[in-house]
Amino acid sequence: MSKNRLGLLLLAGCLFLLAGCTPSGKKKTEEAADSGNRLLLGFAQIGSESSWRIGNTRSVQEAAGRHGIQLMMSDANQKQENEIRAIRQFIAYQVDVIAFVPIVEEGWENVLYEARNAGIPVILSDRQISDKIDENLYTTYVGADFYAEGQKAGEFLRKKAENSEKETFRIVELLGTPGSTPALQRKQGFHDVIEGDSRFEILESVSGDFLRSKGKESMEMLLEKWGDRIDVLYSHNDGMTLGAIDAIEKAGLRPGKDIVIITVDGEQAAVDLLKEGKINCVVECTPMLGDLIMDLTKKLAAGEEVPRVIHPDETMFTEYDDLSELPPRGY
Numbered sequence: 001m002s003k004n005r006l007g008l009l010l011l012a013g014c015l016f017l018l019a020g021c022t023p024s025g026k027k028k029t030e031e032a033a034d035s036g037n038r039l040l041l042g043f044a045q046i047g048s049e050s051s052w053r054i055g056n057t058r059s060v061q062e063a064a065g066r067h068g069i070q071l072m073m074s075d076a077n078q079k080q081e082n083e084i085r086a087i088r089q090f091i092a093y094q095v096d097v098i099a100f101v102p103i104v105e106e107g108w109e110n111v112l113y114e115a116r117n118a119g120i121p122v123i124l125s126d127r128q129i130s131d132k133i134d135e136n137l138y139t140t141y142v143g144a145d146f147y148a149e150g151q152k153a154g155e156f157l158r159k160k161a162e163n164s165e166k167e168t169f170r171i172v173e174l175l176g177t178p179g180s181t182p183a184l185q186r187k188q189g190f191h192d193v194i195e196g197d198s199r200f201e202i203l204e205s206v207s208g209d210f211l212r213s214k215g216k217e218s219m220e221m222l223l224e225k226w227g228d229r230i231d232v233l234y235s236h237n238d239g240m241t242l243g244a245i246d247a248i249e250k251a252g253l254r255p256g257k258d259i260v261i262i263t264v265d266g267e268q269a270a271v272d273l274l275k276e277g278k279i280n281c282v283v284e285c286t287p288m289l290g291d292l293i294m295d296l297t298k299k300l301a302a303g304e305e306v307p308r309v310i311h312p313d314e315t316m317f318t319e320y321d322d323l324s325e326l327p328p329r330g331y
Ligand code: GZL
Pocket: 049, 050, 051, 052, 053, 126, 127, 143, 144, 182, 210, 236, 237, 238, 239, 264, 265, 285
């Protein structure tokens, strides 16, 4: 075959793909649904910043295998621009469905318009985008109710106060990634529960970016600044809490006793420390979203209606609970 002819064929193939059609002229989605071919899901993951995130990635990979869905997964290494690039690659490849974890809530309009123009449905996984963005640019959100998680943390602290002779509780807070849904809503939910209650005073809230290393650094700074005036640590994820506990013990203080510790995620390491009395409350946030995402992928590829929001069931583990029968956490 002459070089010119080969070039023309390749160009035609690219044009078909870009037009969102395979040579048969049908949308890949219709073709996949009709012929029973494996659906192709593009999943843009944000990184591996915590055991929670690693568990979330594993959940998606294992569920894709169980559901017979072909998975293209990218790792953004905590950078939004990498996520956006990956979503553009999924669009060019004409995947059947796109799912992604918005690392922060802002900055997604353009790439989501491109996905809609390509006729590819989008699932928000784990975190949400800003409500200032056209809500028609994605089909559904599957993930936690972070505001409720913050409320649970606040309600535990109120119960702790009712069971204590202390009159006042001075609180420091480790925040998750600035501008991310869990950081914004875990903070709001907690503050709304304790607001107006004179027993509680927030000394300072600082970011640990959901990282163990930054959780330790931030807690060292807070201990340096506030010392033994700190009565409570509210930390937005277990990874930062583990780092903070290192700092607390290095300062000669007893986590769970000198400083009440409330944490979110429910990793095995945090539950183990709860059983040891070094943590007082673990609010669960499950990373096991894989099966929910695959169910949604199949429904969207088949053109079925899906709920706008799906929250997995979540609970809380505290020092008042009998944890002897608690099964392994799996992350
Ligand atoms: C919450 C998730 C958060 C976890 C952190 O759903 O987005 O990101 O709480 C993780 O552990 O880094």
